[in-house]
Amino acid sequence: xxxxxxxxxxxxxxxxxxxxxxxxxxxxxxxxxxxxxxxxxxxxxxxxxxxxxxxxxxxxxxxxxxxxxxxxxxxxxxxxxxxxxxxxxxxxxxxxxxxxxxxxxxxxxxxxxxxxxxxxxxxxxxxxxxxxxxxxxxxxxxxxxxxxxxxxxxxxxxxxxxxxxxxxxxxxxxxxxxxxxxxxxxxxxxxxxxxxxxxxxxxxxxxxxxxxxxxxxxxxxxxxxxxxxxxxxxxxxxxxxxxxxxxxxxxxxxxxxxxxxxxxxxxxxxxxxxxxxxxxxxxxxxxxxxxxxxxxxxxxxxxxxxxxx
Numbered sequence: 001x002x003x004x005x006x007x008x009x010x011x012x013x014x015x016x017x018x019x020x021x022x023x024x025x026x027x028x029x030x031x032x033x034x035x036x037x038x039x040x041x042x043x044x045x046x047x048x049x050x051x052x053x054x055x056x057x058x059x060x061x062x063x064x065x066x067x068x069x070x071x072x073x074x075x076x077x078x079x080x081x082x083x084x085x086x087x088x089x090x091x092x093x094x095x096x097x098x099x100x101x102x103x104x105x106x107x108x109x110x111x112x113x114x115x116x117x118x119x120x121x122x123x124x125x126x127x128x129x130x131x132x133x134x135x136x137x138x139x140x141x142x143x144x145x146x147x148x149x150x151x152x153x154x155x156x157x158x159x160x161x162x163x164x165x166x167x168x169x170x171x172x173x174x175x176x177x178x179x180x181x182x183x184x185x186x187x188x189x190x191x192x193x194x195x196x197x198x199x200x201x202x203x204x205x206x207x208x209x210x211x212x213x214x215x216x217x218x219x220x221x222x223x224x225x226x227x228x229x230x231x232x233x234x235x236x237x238x239x240x241x242x243x244x245x246x247x248x249x250x251x252x253x254x255x256x257x258x259x260x261x262x263x264x265x266x267x268x269x270x271x272x273x274x275x276x277x278x279x280x281x282x283x284x285x286x287x288x289x290x291x292x293x294x295x296x297x298x299x300x301x302x303x304x305x306x307x308x309x
Contacts, residue, residue: 052267056267076185084236137168205220
């Protein structure tokens with residue numbers, strides 16, 4: 001079979017150029033740590049990698065949301081605990097107060113009770129680091145609880161009512177695929193059902209008013225005791241729910257991180273080049289290329305080819 005010089009040169013040169021292109025491409029893959037340089041090189045892997053990238057981004061957002069929710073709930077938990085302690089202290093004062101006491105003792109009790117009243121109101125109107133009122137529902141820019149104190153004025157016919165200017169909305173954060181966690185609560189059940197602030201303030205005013213009848217003083221104290229007991233019951237329910245959500249987030253974070261790590265590993269397997277294997281292949285291709293180049297140079301220099309047409 002007759003071989004033309006041009007045919008040999010074309011075939012041999014094409015082979016060498018293909019080897020050079022493969023080496024250049026493989027070198028680029030190693031340099032960029034990519035299993036493939038364009039989606040068309042590995043369409044199935046590219047599609048899978050795209051899905052994994054989307055899932056990984058979503059899981060990272062879930063982890064961020066978990067942190068945000070946990071931070072909000074832990075801050076709320078601190079406020080709830082402080083409120084519970086405050087109410088417990090106020091209850092102790094009330095339980096040892098009555099109309100039969102010396103007026104000096106009643107005045108001291110009134111001062112203490114007024115202090116705890118202010119603390120309770122401040123907690124109800126607590127704000128986070130961004131200045132948002134945490135117990136106002138969706139109305140985070142509005143101070144939720146307002147009450148005009150009677151103490152230390154004279155005892156009126158009845159207590160001033162507490163008003164609530166927030167709403168009853170709750171904020172839910174997505175913490176995993178198909179799962180949300182409530183990140184806030186309102187204290188309307190604690191403050192407004194039994195008018196906690198109004199009864200505490202009224203009791204303080206009654207205790208410090210020497211002209212108030214014994215019945216008025218004792219009734220005011222009893223009403224405040226009842227209101228605090230009811231508030232603490234409601235508060236305990238909220239604290240339990242908040243603690244449950246914090247625990248849920250803590251448990252969920254571990255599984256989210258595990259899934260994220262698994263997906264990142266899978267994505268790396270699809271998109272990152274096997275460096276050791278790639279270097280070995282590069283060396284083999286480089287060796288083959290050098291051999292092809294030497295053969296081409298040697299054969300093309302043979303005198304026989306000078307006479308083949």
